[in-house]
Amino acid sequence: xxxxxxxxxxxxxxxxxxxxxxxxxxxxxxxxxxxxxxxxxxxxxxxxxxxxxxxxxxxxxxxxxxxxxxxxxxxxxxxxxxxxxxxxxxxxxxxxxxxxxxxxxxxxxxxxxxxxxxxxxxxxxxxxxxxxxxxxxxxxxxxxxxxxxxxxxxxxxxxxxxxxxxxxxxxxxxxxxxxxxxxxxxxxxxxxxxxxxxxxxxxxxxxxxxxxxxxxxxxxxxxxxxxxxxxxxxxxxxx
Numbered sequence: 001x002x003x004x005x006x007x008x009x010x011x012x013x014x015x016x017x018x019x020x021x022x023x024x025x026x027x028x029x030x031x032x033x034x035x036x037x038x039x040x041x042x043x044x045x046x047x048x049x050x051x052x053x054x055x056x057x058x059x060x061x062x063x064x065x066x067x068x069x070x071x072x073x074x075x076x077x078x079x080x081x082x083x084x085x086x087x088x089x090x091x092x093x094x095x096x097x098x099x100x101x102x103x104x105x106x107x108x109x110x111x112x113x114x115x116x117x118x119x120x121x122x123x124x125x126x127x128x129x130x131x132x133x134x135x136x137x138x139x140x141x142x143x144x145x146x147x148x149x150x151x152x153x154x155x156x157x158x159x160x161x162x163x164x165x166x167x168x169x170x171x172x173x174x175x176x177x178x179x180x181x182x183x184x185x186x187x188x189x190x191x192x193x194x195x196x197x198x199x200x201x202x203x204x205x206x207x208x209x210x211x212x213x214x215x216x217x218x219x220x221x222x223x224x225x226x227x228x229x230x231x232x233x234x235x236x237x238x239x
Contacts, residue, residue: 002029004049009056009099014092019099027110034114037121038220043114050107057100121225124214127233130188130207137234140206141195142174143188144226148215152180152191156202157227159234172231174223208233 138159155174216222
């Protein structure tokens with residue numbers, strides 16, 4: 001996948017036409033992936049660049065009013081801008097503003113397209129618990145089935161909670177466990193029983209099935225969407 005550096009808009013020679021075509025080539029490849037229903041890591045990457053530009057734009061507007069300096073390096077994780085003195089920076093700042101002004105709506109349009117695909121895929125997924133769900137459902141198994149596969153993929157999952165500012169977020173970590181051929185003998189309940197019998201570290205696991213009658217790329221679309229759907233489902237049904 002064609003990638004942009006975290007500071008692509010301020011790297012090297014800052015020229016509007018050059019940055020414009022760099023961005024458009026990147027977005028063209030992102031759209032090509034979306035046309036094939038391949039969402040990740042493309043969607044996450046383009047959202048990162050959008051948020052990055054917006055945050056940089058807002059931060060720059062404040063700092064530019066107080067410090068007549070030129071951007072020399074950017075810590076994108078904390079969005080701290082490092083400056084070196086420059087007497088005349090109006091031309092540079094104007095070029096950066098033109099680049100960002102062009103880039104933000106272009107990237108947003110691509111995000112909207114990816115979001116529509118994501119929502120469509122999510123609508124095609126059905127999720128349900130297998131058997132009785134224990135009180136503690138933060139760890140267990142997800143059975144993933146799509147319409148084009150003759151098997152069921154089993155993943156062990158673990159929910160995590162992390163805090164950012166004044167908000168709490170739920171994340172999910174998954175590990176592929178095994179594949180079961182689709183058959184009458186390998187029902188969802190029998191798969192659950194087999195997991196309990198052979199994986200003693202989870203004697204009473206929560207088990208959920210996520211199923212769709214359609215076919216989507218597993219690693220790039222189906223699995224990441226299923227994981228987020230599972231987090232949403234468990235959160236909504238938590239006691």
